[in-house]
Amino acid sequence: MNAEAAVAKPMTTHSPEEIERVAEWINTEEYKxxxxxxxxxxxxxxxxxxxxxxQMVAHGFEKTMPFIHGSQGCVSYFRSTFTRHxxxxxxxAADAMTEDGAVFGGQANFFEGVENTIALYxxxxxxxxxxCMPEVIGDxxxxxVKNARARDxxxxxxxxxxxxxxxxNGSHIHGYxxxxxxxxxxLTEGKKVAGKCTGKLNLIPGFDGNTANLRxxxxxxxxxxxxxxxxxxxxxxxxxxxxxxxxxxxxxxxxEDTAESINGKATISLQKYSxxxxxxxxxxxxxxxxLTMPMPFGIKATDAFLLKLSELFDKPVPEALKAERGRAVxxxxxxxxxxxxxxxAVVGDPDYxxxxxxxxxxxxxxxxxxxCSRATKKFQQEIQALLDxxxxxxxxxxxxxxxLWHLRSLLMTDxxxxxxxxxxxxxxxxxxxxxxxxxxxxxLDRINLHRTPIIGYNGAINLLTQIANKFLDIKDETCEDPxxxxxx
Amino acid sequence: MSERKPIKGMSKARTEKLIKKTLAEMPxxxxxxxxxxxxxxxxxxxxxxxxxxxxxxxxxxxxxxxxYAGAKGVVWGPxxxxxxxxxxxxxxxxxxxxxxxxxxxxxxxxxxxxxxxTSDFQERDIVYGGDKKLMKLLREANExxxxxxxxxxxxxxxxxxxxxxxxxxxxxxxxxFGKLVIPCNCEGFRGVSQSLGHHISNDSIRDFVIGKHKYDxxxxxxxxxxxxxxxxxxxxxxxxxxxxxIGLNIKSVWTGDGEIEKIAATNSVKLNLIHCYRSMNYMCKxxxxxxxxxxxxxxxxxxxxxxxxxxAIGELFDDKIxxxxxxxxxxxxxxxxxxxxxxxxxxxxxxxxxxxGGLRPRHTIGAYEDLGIQITGAGYEFAHQDDYDRTxxxxxxxxxIYDDVSEFELEKFxxxxxxxxxxxxxxxxxxxxxxxxPFRQMHSWDYSGPYHGYEGFKIFARDIDMAxxxxxxxxxxxxx
Numbered sequence: 001m002n003a004e005a006a007v008a009k010p011m012t013t014h015s016p017e018e019i020e021r022v023a024e025w026i027n028t029e030e031y032k033x034x035x036x037x038x039x040x041x042x043x044x045x046x047x048x049x050x051x052x053x054x055q056m057v058a059h060g061f062e063k064t065m066p067f068i069h070g071s072q073g074c075v076s077y078f079r080s081t082f083t084r085h086x087x088x089x090x091x092x093a094a095d096a097m098t099e100d101g102a103v104f105g106g107q108a109n110f111f112e113g114v115e116n117t118i119a120l121y122x123x124x125x126x127x128x129x130x131x132c133m134p135e136v137i138g139d140x141x142x143x144x145v146k147n148a149r150a151r152d153x154x155x156x157x158x159x160x161x162x163x164x165x166x167x168x169n170g171s172h173i174h175g176y177x178x179x180x181x182x183x184x185x186x187l188t189e190g191k192k193v194a195g196k197c198t199g200k201l202n203l204i205p206g207f208d209g210n211t212a213n214l215r216x217x218x219x220x221x222x223x224x225x226x227x228x229x230x231x232x233x234x235x236x237x238x239x240x241x242x243x244x245x246x247x248x249x250x251x252x253x254x255x256e257d258t259a260e261s262i263n264g265k266a267t268i269s270l271q272k273y274s275x276x277x278x279x280x281x282x283x284x285x286x287x288x289x290x291l292t293m294p295m296p297f298g299i300k301a302t303d304a305f306l307l308k309l310s311e312l313f314d315k316p317v318p319e320a321l322k323a324e325r326g327r328a329v330x331x332x333x334x335x336x337x338x339x340x341x342x343x344x345a346v347v348g349d350p351d352y353x354x355x356x357x358x359x360x361x362x363x364x365x366x367x368x369x370x371x372c373s374r375a376t377k378k379f380q381q382e383i384q385a386l387l388d389x390x391x392x393x394x395x396x397x398x399x400x401x402x403x404l405w406h407l408r409s410l411l412m413t414d415x416x417x418x419x420x421x422x423x424x425x426x427x428x429x430x431x432x433x434x435x436x437x438x439x440x441x442x443x444l445d446r447i448n449l450h451r452t453p454i455i456g457y458n459g460a461i462n463l464l465t466q467i468a469n470k471f472l473d474i475k476d477e478t479c480e481d482p483x484x485x486x487x488x
Numbered sequence: 489m490s491e492r493k494p495i496k497g498m499s500k501a502r503t504e505k506l507i508k509k510t511l512a513e514m515p516x517x518x519x520x521x522x523x524x525x526x527x528x529x530x531x532x533x534x535x536x537x538x539x540x541x542x543x544x545x546x547x548x549x550x551x552x553x554x555x556y557a558g559a560k561g562v563v564w565g566p567x568x569x570x571x572x573x574x575x576x577x578x579x580x581x582x583x584x585x586x587x588x589x590x591x592x593x594x595x596x597x598x599x600x601x602x603x604x605x606t607s608d609f610q611e612r613d614i615v616y617g618g619d620k621k622l623m624k625l626l627r628e629a630n631e632x633x634x635x636x637x638x639x640x641x642x643x644x645x646x647x648x649x650x651x652x653x654x655x656x657x658x659x660x661x662x663x664x665f666g667k668l669v670i671p672c673n674c675e676g677f678r679g680v681s682q683s684l685g686h687h688i689s690n691d692s693i694r695d696f697v698i699g700k701h702k703y704d705x706x707x708x709x710x711x712x713x714x715x716x717x718x719x720x721x722x723x724x725x726x727x728x729x730x731x732x733x734i735g736l737n738i739k740s741v742w743t744g745d746g747e748i749e750k751i752a753a754t755n756s757v758k759l760n761l762i763h764c765y766r767s768m769n770y771m772c773k774x775x776x777x778x779x780x781x782x783x784x785x786x787x788x789x790x791x792x793x794x795x796x797x798x799x800a801i802g803e804l805f806d807d808k809i810x811x812x813x814x815x816x817x818x819x820x821x822x823x824x825x826x827x828x829x830x831x832x833x834x835x836x837x838x839x840x841x842x843x844x845g846g847l848r849p850r851h852t853i854g855a856y857e858d859l860g861i862q863i864t865g866a867g868y869e870f871a872h873q874d875d876y877d878r879t880x881x882x883x884x885x886x887x888x889i890y891d892d893v894s895e896f897e898l899e900k901f902x903x904x905x906x907x908x909x910x911x912x913x914x915x916x917x918x919x920x921x922x923x924x925x926p927f928r929q930m931h932s933w934d935y936s937g938p939y940h941g942y943e944g945f946k947i948f949a950r951d952i953d954m955a956x957x958x959x960x961x962x963x964x965x966x967x968x
Binding site: 026044071084091099102109114245246 | 513514515517518543544545546547548549550551552553554555556557573576577578579580582583584585586587595596597598599602603604605606607608609610611613614621622624625628629631632634635637644645646648649650667676677678679680681682699700701702703704749750752753894895896899914915917918919920921922923924964965966
């Protein structure tokens with residue numbers, strides 16, 4: 001026997017009783033306390049990193065190539081995540097920094113990268129953003145872009161907005177905000193003309209992985225005859241046609257429209273937390289009124305959105321939308337009994353959470369646990385105020401900067417009927433033996449959910465239908481024979 | 489092995505012209521760098537002329553990942569009873585969570601840990617360093633997941649850049665916990681691709697794991713380990729029974745559905761059977777040098793390769809195993825013939841192009857050929873010379889071989905050769921499907937699988953037929 005074998009330890013074995021004990025222990029109050037006491041470990045967070053959000057914005061502009069200054073692996077992760085969620089191509093280039101970049105800085109990579117990207121993919125705009133690596137070593141992108149221009153590596157007139165988006169700061173929604181603000185700042189610079197008004201609405205959907213939501217916003221504007229520029233519009237990029245021709249840049253907001261947006265009549269953001277710096281910039285620089293409204297989940301928030309549009313543009317809400325509203329209310333009153341009093345755990349981004357909770361309160365459902373793995377006290381106060389506005393919001397726990405492993409403890413000690421959140425919540429849902437309604441991003445394990453709107457009147461119908469029918473399925477699948485009925 | 493029949497319409501001149509035409513569209517410097525990465529195949533050449541394992545050319549949209557992806561996603565992640573900590577910012581752990589389909593047994597959260605454990609670095613961690621936080625984090629993880637058999641620390645880019653010493657932390661925690669705590673310095677910026685991440689992981693297995701445990705049963709003459717099988721879509725579970733049926737005793741699997749202590753005791757097996765040569769041949773060499781364990785590459789894709797692999801394995805054992813090999817081959821031959829009889833008439837004469845990771849561009853060729861499909865192009869994301877040397881002979885003359893092919897280049901090649909199927913990754917899938925070309929994701933078996941072994945071939949054949957002969961492709965062209 002050699003020396004190594006002599007010191008080798010026997011295998012550790014856990015008895016079935018020990019495994020059973022721990023399996024039960026992790027469901028207890030005692031465990032929950034320990035779990036909530038953790039300070040350093042994060043288990044199953046529900047947020048992604050800044051550059052992914054920045055990339056989503058980049059995809060929303062006409063012929064824009066997302067260009068990552070940083071390591072190669074990051075861009076592959078972002079592209080894969082978008083592709084898995086939307087089941088669509090997600091082109092993005094990177095300058096693929098490696099060890100020598102870490103030592104000498106990334107300028108050489110940047111020069112070569114922009115030259116090749118521009119030659120091969122002929123973009124109309126490069127939206128540049130960073131990953132951790134250049135941020136840690138302190139690369140000066142501003143200087144790099146200037147130097148690249150001086151060397152004619154970037155053609156005259158090709159816009160190159162950039163954003164600093166280190167992964168160790170904020171989350172994907174902050175990267176979204178940073179890139180959007182910087183693109184707007186870049187493209188609108190010097191375009192403001194005193195007294196000129198395009199008469200158009202600038203509509204900012206925020207970080208939303210549901211392309212049908214964006215289409216729905218645009219449809220409302222069309223029905224109300226309000227000309228609209230969506231900033232940024234990923235609805236075609238990530239829901240493009242299959243007709244035998246691959247197009248590298250389907251859709252996106254036109255750059256001229258973006259430049260003109262500064263002279264718009266009004267700007268509305270439908271996500272407060274993913275567009276806060278953007279909206280600060282817009283309210284300071286853009287002509288017209290600018291405001292942020294909550295995502296129009298459910299009836300009342302949709303009403304408020306349409307009323308605001310009506311007021312701002314002096315256009316009546318058309319009959320077609322009134323009829324839509326009526327149908328949605330009909331569907332909700334018909335179906336409310338299947339969701340009334342049901343308890344929900346909700347996890348996701350701040351703006352989405354506000355929207356979903358609004359919908360739940362409006363339909364008589366009970367939000368029980370709200371988990372946001374990256375949020376501020378301000379958000380906590382805002383969602384508390386929302387809960388306080390309804391008797392159905394009583395007793396709901398808000399857990400900011402907590403993760404899906406915390407959520408699991410909550411579900412085990414204070415059960416719910418369902419979870420609403422992205423695919424990552426499926427482990428908690430399975431352990432708690434309750435359904436997961438997939439909302440948000442990423443959704444990696446169901447198809448086409450991003451093609452069904454969940455905002456607006458139709459969205460309210462869709463959400464209610466999905467949720468209520470699942471509960472009915474469960475009833476049919478699990479009830480005993482004497483309780484199995486034709487009608488539900 | 490005799491050379492494959494030439495493929496109709498393929499010629500050296502055509503392939504070389506295509507390469508030239510593609511390069512002509514690139515900036516001079518990029519074309520010069522990329523040119524050596526393409527060749528028209530010379531199956532009889534002693535070494536493949538393609539150049540590989542070089543840095544990604546900036547800006548060309550490569551499909552490659554990074555060292556962290558190779559370490560966490562490929563090698564370490566699949567070990568089921570270890571808490572794998574993605575040490576650094578939130579992104580890397582998030583994107584690699586559950587996205588490689590390495591299935592595992594166990595009770596999630598109790599005895600298996602298919603989760604995203606991360607230190608979720610913030611700016612203050614970058615400024616002040618994350619070592620103290622890491623210690624606290626490991627203690628918390630060990631307390632909340634007490635039945636773990638070990639913890640691994642996989643460092644992301646910033647950790648290496650700020651100079652944190654995860655090795656020292658791991659050493660201290662290993663003493664404190666009395667169980668394996670393994671540091672893996674796999675920062676994404678290291679190296680040119682995932683490949684270095686595999687190597688760094690192998691180093692950490694060599695330095696911190698192997699030889700640290702012993703099996704609880706006495707060594708036997710048929711003890712083997714499966715190396716480089718990550719149980720994608722259940723591949724290990726389809727491969728293991730065949731090897732057990734011929735009488736081998738699988739002591740550990742590296743690392744699909746793997747258990748760390750069994751891996752740590754692998755130094756007592758009689759033979760290492762390696763599936764993914766790229767990611768783990770180095771560990772086989774280490775074990776050969778240190779413990780005299782021979783190793784053998786095998787390929788369980790499609791009956792032809794399964795049979796030749798089984799016979800090669802049999803050759804290393806006694807008559808009992810050899811007899812079992814023939815018995816097993818006879819037993820499954822009928823089933824396999826039935827699969828081929830069903831699908832081959834629908835697939836004969838079709839062509840496919842492949843671009844995948846570690847071993848699949850060469851290993852799956854036999855399975856396609858069993859179904860009558862010829863491969864007109866193949867390449868790898870992160871292969872080395874020895875991979876390409878093993879690939880050339882598996883392909884017909886004058887087919888195209890491409891290394892780290894960018895989206896731009898692959899589109900040009902596909903345009904020219906018009907394959908009936910592309911087998912590649914998620915990022916490429918919808919590019920080609922929009923163009924109306926059938927596609928299967930060959931990294932992840934397109935959420936299907938297993939594709940290994942006899943069970944896997946049935947599924948593979950069904951899936952390839954489903955992809956190529958789906959009526960949905962007839963809908964792509966609009967009548968108006």
